[in-house]
Amino acid sequence: MSALIRPTPARPTPSEPGAARQKPDAAATAAPARAALVLAHSKAQILEQLRIPVAVISSTVFPTLALLFFVIPQESVTADPLASLTAIAQLALFGVMSSFLFNYGIGIAEERANPWSSYLRTLPVGPVPPTIARALPAMLFAFFALLPVLVIGALLTAAPEAFGDGGLSWWRVPLAVLVWLACGLPFLALGLFIGYLCTSKVAVAVTQVVFFPMAFAGGMMLPPAAFPYWLDVFSLILPSRAARDVSVFALSGEGLHAGSVLCLIVWTVLLGGLALWANRRDQGRHFR
Amino acid sequence: MPVPAPTLAAPGESTTPVLAAATDVTKSFGRAKALNGLSLSINAGEAVGLLGPNGAGKSTLISLLCGLRRPDAGSVEMFGRNPLDPKSRLQLGITPQATSVPQTLKLRETVDFVAAHYPxxxxxxxxxxxxxxxxxxxxxxxxxxGGQQRRLLVALALVGRPRLVVLDEPTTGLDVDARETLWQQLRDYRSQGGTLLITSHYLEEIQALASRVVVVDRGTVIADGSVDDIRSHVAISKVTLEARCRRRPSTLGRTRSARPLRAPERPPWSPRTPTRRCAGWSATASNSAASKSTPPPSRKPSWHSPAIRKPPRP
Incomplete structure (x- = not known):
């Protein structure tokens, strides 16, 4: 059996000045690499989520069901390649956004009520690796949710006609998947922000109140072309609208506004900063 | 079993490095002052028992040392760093008071996960x-x-081969066998040069594991010394209890009754005065196997009443 304690560095002799005070030394504080910590936390997250398969399955099929119920019955949309692509991109982003917001807003708030998470904060790891380790599995599960959307879209709409001879290159499909996941980042940060700030009951309410208006005003349910003028103008400053425009552009090459990318970046940075702030604040006053 | 102790010098005379220190620390929750100018330092090789009633500030002190909270005033150091700095916790292992495990992770996965944080x-x-x-x-x-989860949490505290292990009521809710297993692991850890900080309500546990006892009440240290020092200190308090009880014969009659009190409860007649609480510990000490002094039988009942505790193993 190996020792229960690591061999300690040479102790200073009592005659040395300041000998009674432990100096931080390089050998004793060589922490595991940050990538290793991110990996360990991601693995734990994925395992924990896979052990409750119903939760994974329901969030995976959600965007596909929305596509089946709200888009496929509308023949005017499914017969038009461009409208089909737009609808697919909108619902894909809808799925990514709901997965990130709900899993993280409510998930973190619930976890914080569990003493295991305060134990985790006593481990030698800062707030960044666990936060990244939340994003990676979220993206992985969102990715699995996007695949059936693409399959249904290809089989039941006119979307494939837009590719090849229709003028669009096939590389847009994998690119769009990556763009959709990236467009989910501001919502991931918003979820983290809500989760670290609210108790779980408050988080459920806040997430829903934030999610539906944001999704609607962002043009994920109705295309912005159907909006009244004032809503169209207002929605341009929302992260959901910017994300929607970038997502639709990635798949169909249309609908991008001048400020969309900038707007998305500004929101991501802003919400990311708020999430980190809420996380740090949480460390200081977990119980009141 | 004798505990090999690298440092049995009186506190304050130690020449080994200071691993953790709190200096004039104050921490309030709303209007309640959990810590009120508390100072404590823990040297390498010591096994410090932190003793005190519920609400004395023990767990708050530990949460500051582990970097879970910031002090309102004063300073806290862990291995010469701010405990909020994750690097300060690389040589620290913790067993929290609350028994909580990741419900869906397997035991092996949980240990692997925590182990990944250490070199x-x-x-x-x-x-x-x-x-x-x-x-x-x-x-x-x-x-x-519950007992297995508790054992897992103590195992997790040791997985990183830390130089300092902090245990907040490690054996609460364990049966005698499980407690003995844990104590043996902690003795092994100490004999290899490890440093311990343990909180407990049981003087018996502190006696079994600690070489130095720090008594905390109302957010400050009220006594700090070897186990024997503290025992002689509480012996004096016994006299105080008797004197006060005589003034209230009706309550004295209640203490003498054969009815054992339930362990976690404060007796209804006991206000929050240090003298009476010390008397409670003294009763525990007197009835433990290691005790040399034998108190008069009339003082036996307390909320650590021996009547409801399992007998020590032969």
Whole structure:
């Protein structure tokens, strides 16, 4: 059996000045690499989520069901390649956004009520690796949710006609998947922000109140072309609208506004900063 | 079993490095002052028992040392750093007071996960054997019994081969066998040069593991010395209790009754005065196997009443 304690560095002799005070030394504080910590936390997250398969399955099929119920019955949309692509991109982003917001807003708030998470904060790891380790599995599960959307879209709409001879290159499909996941980042940060700030009951309410208006005003349910003028103008400053425009552009090459990318970046940075702030604040006053 | 102690010098005279220190620390929650100018330092090789009634500030002090909270005033150091700095916790192992495990992770996965935070952890399989958990390595943590979860939490405190282990009421809710297993692991750890900080309500546990006892009440240290020092201190308090009880014969009659009081409860007649609480500990001390003094039988009942505790193993 190996020792229960690591061999300690040479102790200073009592005659040395300041000998009674432990100096931080390089050998004793060589922490595991940050990538290793991110990996360990991601693995734990994925395992924990896979052990409750119903939760994974329901969030995976959600965007596909929305596509089946709200888009496929509308023949005017499914017969038009461009409208089909737009609808697919909108619902894909809808799925990514709901997965990130709900899993993280409510998930973190619930976890914080569990003493295991305060134990985790006593481990030698800062707030960044666990936060990244939340994003990676979220993206992985969102990715699995996007695949059936693409399959249904290809089989039941006119979307494939837009590719090849229709003028669009096939590389847009994998690119769009990556763009959709990236467009989910501001919502991931918003979820983290809500989760670290609210108790779980408050988080459920806040997430829903934030999610539906944001999704609607962002043009994920109705295309912005159907909006009244004032809503169209207002929605341009929302992260959901910017994300929607970038997502639709990635798949169909249309609908991008001048400020969309900038707007998305500004929101991501802003919400990311708020999430980190809420996380740090949480460390200081977990119980009141 | 004698505990090999590298440092049995009186507190304050130690020449080994200071691993953790709190200086004039104050921490309030709303209007309640949990810590009120508390100072404490822990030297390498010591085994410090932190004793005090519920609400004395023990767990708050530990949460500051572990970097879970910031002090309102004063300073806290862990291995010469701010405990909020994750690097300060690389040589620290913790068993929290609340028993909580990731319900759906398997036991082996949980140990692997915590081990990943340390540079040279104990191999998971070996740790599980040490703590008698090897048979259930592939069970989900939620399926473990309360005692097994508690053992897992102490094992997790040791997985990183830390120089300092902080245990907040490690054996609360454990049966005698499980407690003995844990104590043996902690003695092994100490004999290899490890440093311990333990909180407990049981003087018996402090006696079994600690070389130095720090008594905390109302957010400050009210006594600090060897186990023997503290025992002689509480012996004086016994006299105070008797004198006060005589003034209230009706309550004295209640203490003498054969009815054992339930352990976690404060007796209804006991206000929050240090003298009476010390008397409670003294009764525990007197009835433990290691005790040399024998108190008069009339003082026996307390909320650590021996009547409801399991007898020590032969």
């Amino acid at each position: 040279e952890p104990t191999p998971t399989a070996e740790l599980l054997v040490r703590f008698g958990l090897a048979d259930m390595a592939d069970k989900q943590c939620g399926a473990l019994s």
